Amino acid sequence: MLPAKAHAVITQKTGPANEVLSFEEVPGPVLKPNSVVIKVAAASVNPVDFKFRAGNIAGMSPPKIAGGDVAGTIVASSVPTFAVGDRVFGRTKSWGAHQEYLVHDPSDGGLVKMAPSLPFEEAGGAAIVALTAYYGLVNYGGLLPDKEFEAGKGPRVLIVGASGGVGHVAVQLAKRCLGASFVVGVCSSKNAAFARQMGCDEVVEYDKEEFKQLDKLADLKPEWKGSFDVIYDTVGSDVFYHPLAPLLLRPGAPYTTAAVPVDGAGAKPVSLWSAVGMIGKVGYRTVLGARPYRMVIPDNKEWTRIAGWINEGKVKIHVQEKIPLQEAARAHDLVAGGRVVGKVVLVV
Ligand SMILES: NC(=O)c1ccc[n+]([C@@H]2O[C@H](COP(=O)([O-])OP(=O)(O)OC[C@H]3O[C@@H](n4cnc5c(N)ncnc54)[C@H](OP(=O)(O)O)[C@@H]3O)[C@@H](O)[C@H]2O)c1
Structure with missing residues (x-):
């Protein structure tokens, strides 16, 4: 059963991370047609997340839940391609991965099943980069x-x-x-x-x-x-x-x-x-x-091929630091510093 309440990191307005990011209770996920509900395990912070927060992404305005990479477990599904229990990773073009549950339409090909040996934190830092x-x-x-x-x-x-x-x-x-x-x-x-x-x-x-x-x-x-x-x-x-x-x-x-x-x-x-x-x-x-x-403007079309290399271990995602979702502001500041080696990943 899906929970009635969950938590999310919301960018309330543009400004410094510790002032405008809030970890809040939000309504629980509701499964829609052609969708899956992912219990998020890991989701990286990319430069686009802090650039948006700083007001540097044209056409996007807060409040918003950032996060374009996701890795987690399917807990509800209305599509034939993914079942409850599948471990998945990929990219959500509509953002929203910096929360405990993500309702996601996988029809653009941005979601792939994870190999059993792939850790969530590596998978959650993979897709955008x-x-x-x-x-x-x-x-x-x-x-x-x-x-x-x-x-x-x-x-x-x-x-x-x-x-x-x-x-x-x-x-x-x-x-x-x-x-x-x-x-x-x-x-x-x-x-x-x-x-x-x-x-x-x-x-x-x-x-x-x-x-x-x-x-x-x-x-x-x-x-x-x-x-x-x-x-x-x-x-x-x-x-x-x-x-x-x-x-x-x-x-x-x-x-x-x-x-x-x-x-x-x-x-x-x-x-x-x-x-x-x-x-x-x-x-x-x-x-x-x-x-x-x-x-370069990437699309999700090649994700299955690339995810295959990551699943095989041919391409490894180096995670410099795992940071709890509640401490998203610290992760933003780390990434905004521009000196991260590999990825910084939020974990739930
Ligand atoms: N077009 C798109 O759709 C798209 C998608 C993803 C990312 N991006 C953009 O691509 C850029 C890179 O993303 P990323 O995720 O790789 O960022 P990142 O992980 O934050 O990149 C950090 C690396 O950049 C190097 N660096 C930082 N400042 C530097 C400077 N002044 N001179 C030389 N090297 C410097 C650092 O290496 P050293 O400390 O070793 O120098 C650091 O390892 C960002 O601007 C991001 O917004 C665009």
């Missing part, structure tokens, strides 16, 4: 998931932000699922070993003296010049785009990005001036950039 990583490399980046390559002949990939949520999955997808023969990660030196563990062949530690001038990278690594098939940027800073895009990509190869190039796109509201600057940069790069420039 994995879909974003995949779309950046494949749909926008041109890598071919079904192609077999001779040893050493696979694509060459460079990933900016290789230690973050999207980046650490992008490295694994490139190396373990998409045939890349050479993967370079860009991250801070404290995370270089982690990036290598994820599958990077080489790491550009951007805070190390030898790499500080990234426009000299091609002098340091002449064999890299014009050799990459895709650069996937999950940070979005000018610091990376200008030196890396024209120097390292082969002609025609794309610079894909998950992150908009906007100053201050953290936990504070973006100024009008920064927003205008961002539109200018995207326009300039798209029309006049030395290489194709593509903003």
